[in-house]
Amino acid sequence: MTDTSFILALDQGTTSSRAVLFDEELQVRAIAQQEFPQIYPRSGWVEHDPEVLWLSQRAVMNEVLKGAGGSPAAVSALAVANQRETVVVWNRHTGRPIHNAIVWQCRRTADLCVELKQKGREAVVREKTGLVLDAYFSATKIKWILDHVKGAREAARRGELLCGTIDTWLIWKLSGGTAHVTDMTNASRTLLFNIHTLRWDEDLLALFDIPPALLPTVVPSSGVAATCHLPEFGACEPPVAGVAGDQQAALFGQGCFEPGQVKSTYGTGCFLLLNTGADAIRSKQGLLTTLNAQTLPASPSYALEGSVFMGGAVMQWLRDEVQILSRSADAGTIAASIPDTGGVYLVPAFVGLGAPHWDMYARGTLVGMTRGTGRRQIVRAAEEAIAYQSCDVMTAMQADYGHPISLLRVDGGASADNFLMQFQADMLGCRIERPACMESTALGAASLAALALGWHTQGSLAARPSEKSFIPSMREDQRQRLLAGWRKAVSRATHWEEGGADGSANVH
Numbered sequence: 001m002t003d004t005s006f007i008l009a010l011d012q013g014t015t016s017s018r019a020v021l022f023d024e025e026l027q028v029r030a031i032a033q034q035e036f037p038q039i040y041p042r043s044g045w046v047e048h049d050p051e052v053l054w055l056s057q058r059a060v061m062n063e064v065l066k067g068a069g070g071s072p073a074a075v076s077a078l079a080v081a082n083q084r085e086t087v088v089v090w091n092r093h094t095g096r097p098i099h100n101a102i103v104w105q106c107r108r109t110a111d112l113c114v115e116l117k118q119k120g121r122e123a124v125v126r127e128k129t130g131l132v133l134d135a136y137f138s139a140t141k142i143k144w145i146l147d148h149v150k151g152a153r154e155a156a157r158r159g160e161l162l163c164g165t166i167d168t169w170l171i172w173k174l175s176g177g178t179a180h181v182t183d184m185t186n187a188s189r190t191l192l193f194n195i196h197t198l199r200w201d202e203d204l205l206a207l208f209d210i211p212p213a214l215l216p217t218v219v220p221s222s223g224v225a226a227t228c229h230l231p232e233f234g235a236c237e238p239p240v241a242g243v244a245g246d247q248q249a250a251l252f253g254q255g256c257f258e259p260g261q262v263k264s265t266y267g268t269g270c271f272l273l274l275n276t277g278a279d280a281i282r283s284k285q286g287l288l289t290t291l292n293a294q295t296l297p298a299s300p301s302y303a304l305e306g307s308v309f310m311g312g313a314v315m316q317w318l319r320d321e322v323q324i325l326s327r328s329a330d331a332g333t334i335a336a337s338i339p340d341t342g343g344v345y346l347v348p349a350f351v352g353l354g355a356p357h358w359d360m361y362a363r364g365t366l367v368g369m370t371r372g373t374g375r376r377q378i379v380r381a382a383e384e385a386i387a388y389q390s391c392d393v394m395t396a397m398q399a400d401y402g403h404p405i406s407l408l409r410v411d412g413g414a415s416a417d418n419f420l421m422q423f424q425a426d427m428l429g430c431r432i433e434r435p436a437c438m439e440s441t442a443l444g445a446a447s448l449a450a451l452a453l454g455w456h457t458q459g460s461l462a463a464r465p466s467e468k469s470f471i472p473s474m475r476e477d478q479r480q481r482l483l484a485g486w487r488k489a490v491s492r493a494t495h496w497e498e499g500g501a502d503g504s505a506n507v508h
Helices: 050-067 110-118 122-129 138-148 152-157 166-174 202-207 246-253 313-320 328-336 375-401 418-428 440-453 476-493
Strands: 006-012 016-022 028-035 075-082 087-091 161-165 181-183 217-219 222-227 239-245 262-266 270-277 288-291 302-308 345-347 365-367 407-411 431-435 466-470
Touching (some): 006 239, 006 440, 016 050, 028 050, 050 166, 075 166, 075 246, 075 440, 087 166, 110 122, 122 202, 138 152, 138 161, 152 161, 166 239, 181 222, 181 239, 239 246, 246 262, 246 302, 246 440, 270 375, 313 375, 375 418, 375 476, 418 431, 418 466, 418 476
Parallel strands (some): 181 217, 407 431
Antiparallel strands (some): 006 016, 016 028, 222 239, 270 302, 345 365
């Protein structure tokens, strides 16, 4: 292994930490993964212990190095991809978090978002950030921690605290507390970063009452962001040379470098990104405008994004809470064992509905059941729900972009499910391609590092071989009937919680 140089990609997700070792040709040489606990203090609240998160990421990093039998000296660079809007606040002197990380799924700040909307603040937020006022994003989470942890706001004003999304927390740890940085893709998900000026915005910092000293320095996605100082690497100090939020990393890893190219990642949630190039399209359909991974000296590049909050996590719910699945991977086989759901629909709005609905007060709903409804119908309804939600987003994307989309590139754990991918192709009416390398998120981060190292050019990264294609085969009348049933089911789930009946949580 010492004859070859490697990039070690850290892929820190919502439910697990992964490490993937890539060689100079960006072929996977070793993988390790470790799940970590989810914390639910109250209904609709989701947290992670930042130290446990770091320990799990460090453990898989060391496992990959050990399993590959290599020397740390062979690691030329590290790369980081991460769950994006999840946020940590910690003491700059001790390095200790002052509160658990508040996860992107957490809805505790929904009422604050409604209050700001009622004050007419959403227009300026959308103009500057491309985002909507929703509890999904980081700014209200940071504000909540400062407001609810004793002495936190005073400590922040004295410059004693730092904050950041998970990339920032990992790089702080990797660098031994010497680097407080984030990349532009992660910054663009905070409600605090102006995606046109590419800077933290003073007006937005004032709106959320967040002292600027808390915030990290923003760096390009490709380039040396920090130097690693860990005992595992001895005297070696490899750079962190690629950083991107997981969805932008996956877009890059799928080779979607040209306007009009679109990918969907089927992970804990489902995230569709459409590259729009230099055009920062403002959505009229409830989608987000966000930054692509930035490589200097290129001009800013943008994407339209739609987020489905509950994707593969629906299968985890069936496995862990409902306990009608022994393994999430069994869902596709069970779903394919029956011809249809018998009219059953599951709307997995457990933490509200994302794009294009943006209803923070929607809740999970199971409808259409009869006496004959059983385990298989519910599992299939859960599988189909993932595809229906993604179809809602893709329909909105095509309306905003103004051009038909004929190809969707997919990745993420649930994209290995052949039943789900075929049903998705049928609902979208377009071809789906699944890549030969399923590690698109880690690959994207590693590719950004490879550019920084000079190992590859963007041209050499563009070709991504496909492993399997899925072609629509369903009759149009059947497709429309199923989609009509889905829309009816969604109408039953919306505005369920108190405070949402007036529609104030919606974009429209």
